[in-house]
Amino acid sequence: xxxxxxxxxxxxxxxxxxxxxxxxxxxxxxxxxxxxxxxxxxxxxxxxxxxxxxxxxxxxxxxxxxxxxxxxxxxxxxxxxxxxxxxxxxxxxxxxxxxxxxxxxxxxxxxxxxxxxxxxxxxxxxxxxxxxxxxxxxxxxxxxxxxxxxxxxxxxxxxxxxxxxxxxxxxxxxxxxxxxxxxxxxxxxxxxxxxxxxxxxxx
Amino acid sequence: xxxxxxxxxxxxxxxxxxxxxxxxxxxxxxxxxxxxxxxxxxxxxxxxxxxxxxxxxxxxxxxxxxxxxxxxxxxxxxxxxxxxxxxxxxxxxxxxxxxxxxxxxxxxxxxxxxxxxxxxxxxxxxxxxxxxxxxxxxxxxxxxxxxxxxxxxxxxxxxxxxxxxxxxxxxxxxxxxxxxxxxxxxxxxxxxxxxxxxxxxxxxxxxxxxxxxxxxxxxxxxxxxxxxxxxxxxxxxxxxxxxxxxxxxxxxxxxxxxxxxxxxxxxxxxxxxxxxxxxxxxxxxxxxxxxxxxxxxxxxxxxxxxxxxxxxxxxxxxxxxxxxxxxxxxxxxxxxxxxxxxxxxxxxxxxxxxxxxxxxxxxxxxxxxxxxxxxxxxxxxxxxxxxxxxxxxxxxxx
Numbered sequence: 001x002x003x004x005x006x007x008x009x010x011x012x013x014x015x016x017x018x019x020x021x022x023x024x025x026x027x028x029x030x031x032x033x034x035x036x037x038x039x040x041x042x043x044x045x046x047x048x049x050x051x052x053x054x055x056x057x058x059x060x061x062x063x064x065x066x067x068x069x070x071x072x073x074x075x076x077x078x079x080x081x082x083x084x085x086x087x088x089x090x091x092x093x094x095x096x097x098x099x100x101x102x103x104x105x106x107x108x109x110x111x112x113x114x115x116x117x118x119x120x121x122x123x124x125x126x127x128x129x130x131x132x133x134x135x136x137x138x139x140x141x142x143x144x145x146x147x148x149x150x151x152x153x154x155x156x157x158x159x160x161x162x163x164x165x166x167x168x169x170x171x172x173x174x175x176x177x178x179x180x181x182x183x184x185x186x187x188x189x190x191x192x193x194x195x196x197x198x199x200x201x202x203x
Numbered sequence: 204x205x206x207x208x209x210x211x212x213x214x215x216x217x218x219x220x221x222x223x224x225x226x227x228x229x230x231x232x233x234x235x236x237x238x239x240x241x242x243x244x245x246x247x248x249x250x251x252x253x254x255x256x257x258x259x260x261x262x263x264x265x266x267x268x269x270x271x272x273x274x275x276x277x278x279x280x281x282x283x284x285x286x287x288x289x290x291x292x293x294x295x296x297x298x299x300x301x302x303x304x305x306x307x308x309x310x311x312x313x314x315x316x317x318x319x320x321x322x323x324x325x326x327x328x329x330x331x332x333x334x335x336x337x338x339x340x341x342x343x344x345x346x347x348x349x350x351x352x353x354x355x356x357x358x359x360x361x362x363x364x365x366x367x368x369x370x371x372x373x374x375x376x377x378x379x380x381x382x383x384x385x386x387x388x389x390x391x392x393x394x395x396x397x398x399x400x401x402x403x404x405x406x407x408x409x410x411x412x413x414x415x416x417x418x419x420x421x422x423x424x425x426x427x428x429x430x431x432x433x434x435x436x437x438x439x440x441x442x443x444x445x446x447x448x449x450x451x452x453x454x455x456x457x458x459x460x461x462x463x464x465x466x467x468x469x470x471x472x473x474x475x476x477x478x479x480x481x482x483x484x485x486x487x488x489x490x491x492x493x494x495x496x497x498x499x500x501x502x503x504x505x506x507x508x509x510x511x512x513x514x515x516x517x518x519x520x521x522x523x524x525x526x527x528x529x530x531x532x533x534x535x536x537x538x539x540x541x542x543x544x545x546x547x548x549x550x551x552x553x554x555x556x557x558x559x560x561x562x563x564x565x566x567x568x569x570x571x572x573x574x575x576x577x578x579x580x581x582x583x584x585x586x587x588x589x590x591x592x593x594x595x596x597x598x599x600x601x
Contacts, residue, residue: 035251041543058543067388073333074322094322095314097254098333104389106542109251113243115314169542172388 004083005149009156013182014143017055024138035109037120045189054188060107060120061176062086068099090116104172225569232562235555236311248553253538257552258312260530261560265305270377271410272298281366293580295351304567311559332383339376391470393537408448412519419516441515446503473540495525
C-alpha cells in the first residue's frame with residue numbers, strides 16, 4: 001500500500017482567532033485543564049493609532065525530521081511510517097521531558113493526569129475513521145485544511161499547489177508538515193512582545 | 204548502659220544523632236517521592252515552559268562530582284602519581300555514592316522512573332543521547348565497583364585496569380551528559396560543542412573540591428589527626444590543582460560570555476543577558492562568579508592561608524557552593540527564553556523539590572558516614588607512610 005503523508009494548512013486570511021479549534025481539540029481528546037494541543041497565538045504590534053493584531057494557530061508540526069523522536073531514549077515518541085504522523089505512546093513514555101525541551105515549537109506538554117508527554121496527533125483516531133481532525137471540522141471560517149500530501153486531490157495538496165506557503169522556524173531543519181498561507185508569517189510580530197503561552201499554560 | 208553498649212560498637216551518640224538526622228531528611232524526600240508518584244498532585248516547580256528544574260541540575264551536580272572524583276583518584280593508582288594513592292579508596296567510594304545520589308535526584312524528577320530499567324533494554328533509541336548516557340553511566344558504575352574491590356583487596360592491577368576503564372567510561376558518560384544539552388538546537392544557549400568539553404573540565408574542579416571537603420571533614424568528625432602525607436596532599440590539591448582547574452574554567456567562562464554576547468547571536472544572547480543582568484543576575488554574580496570562581500581562585504593563588512587545611516577547606520566549600528548554583532543556572536537559563544517570545548519564563552523551585560535535593564545530599568552523606576565506619580577507606584601510599592602513621596595533633600586542623 002502506498003504510504004500517505006498527512007499535513008495541515010492554515011489560511012491566516014480566514015482565521016479570526018475564535019479559539020474554536022482549541023476548544024474542539026480539548027473536547028475531542030479530553031485534554032486536561034491548563035494544557036493545550038492547539039492554541040491561537042495572538043500578538044499586537046505598533047502604537048496607537050496604527051495598531052494591528054495578528055493571530056497564528058499553532059500545533060505540533062509533525063516534522064519530517066522530528067527532533068523529539070531523536071531524543072526520546074525509549075522510542076515512546078515516533079513518526080509513523082505509513083502516514084508521517086508523529087505520535088506518543090503513553091505506555092512507553094518515562095516522563096523524562098527531554099522531548100518537551102527539544103521541540104523548537106514548544107508544542108508538547110506534560111499531561112498533568114497521566115504524567116507523560118503529550119501533543120497533537122492530528123486526531124489519528126478520527127483520521128483513521130475517514131474524518132478530519134476535530135479542529136479542522138470545528139473551524140467556522142474553513143481556515144484549516146487537512147489531508148494527504150501524496151494525494152493531489154486532497155484539500156491540503158490542492159491548496160498548497162495553488163498558493164505560496166510557509167512553515168514555522170524552518171531554520172531548525174525540522175521540515176514541518178503544518179503550513180501557513182495567506183500572510184507572510186515572517187513579518188508577523190510573533191518573535192517579540194507579549195505571549196499568551198505562559199498565561200494559557202498556567203490556566 | 205546505653206553509652207557502654209555504644210562504646211562496644213565503637214560509635215558515639217553524636218554519630219547516631221547524625222545518622223538519625225540524615226535518615227529523617229532522606230525519609231522526607233521519600234515521602235515526597237511517594238506522594239508524587241501515587242497522586243496527581245503537582246509537587247514540582249517545573250512548568251511546561253521550563254520542564255527541567257533543580258532536580259536535573261542536582262543530578263548534573265552529583266554526576267559531575269562523581270566524574271571528577273574518578274579523575275582525581277585515577278591520578279594515583281592508574282596514572283602513577285603515587286601521592287594521590289592515599290585518597291584512592293575514599294575517592295572511588297565517594298565517586299560511587301555521589302553517582303547514586305544523582306540517580307536519586309533524577310529518579311524523582313522523572314515522571315515514570317519504574318519504566319526506566321526495562322524500557323532502556325526493550326526499546327532502546329540509539330539516536331538519543333540520554334540512552335547513551337545511561338549506558339555509559341551503568342558501565343562506569345560497574346567499573347567503579349570493581350576498582351573499589353581491587354583497592355580493598357590490594358589487587359593493584361585489577362584496581363588499575365578497572366580504574367582506567369572507569370576513567371574512559373567517565374569521560375564518555377560525562378561528555379554525553381553535556382551532549383544531551385549541547386545537541387538541543389531549540390535551546391541555543393546550550394547548543395554546541397562547548398558543554399561536553401566544559402562538563403569534563405568542571406568535573407575536575409568539582410571532584411577535587413568534594414574530595415578535599417570530605418577528607419578534611421572526616422578527620423575533623425572523627426577527632427583524629429591527619430597524616431603529614433594527607434595534609435600535604437590536601438594543600439597540594441587545593442593550592443595547585445583546584446586553583447589550576449579554576450583558572451581553566453574561568454578562561455572557558457570568559458569566552459562563553461564573549462561568544463554569547465558578541466553580535467547578538469539569537470537565543471545565546473538572551474540567555475546570557477538573563478544571567479548577567481536578568482532574573483538570574485544575583486545568583487550568577489554572587490554565587491557562581493564571586494563565591495564559586497573568583498574569590499577561591501585569588502584566595503588560593505595569593506593568600507598565605509591557602510597553605511593551611513582550614514584555608515583549603517573554605518576555598519573548596521566556596522567552589523562547591525558556586526558549582527551547585529552554576530548547574531542550576533545552566534539548566535534554567537537554557538530554557539528561560541520561550542519559543543514564542545514573551546519575555547523570560549519564570550522558574551522557582553518548590554519546597555518539595557528542595558526536600559528531594561536535601562535527601563540526595565542526605566543519601567550521599569548517610570552511605571559515606573556508614574562506609575567510613577565499616578569499610579577500610581583510609582588509603583595507603585606506595586611510596587610513603589600509611590594514613591594512620593605520622594599523625595599530628597587534631598588541633599592542627601583548627
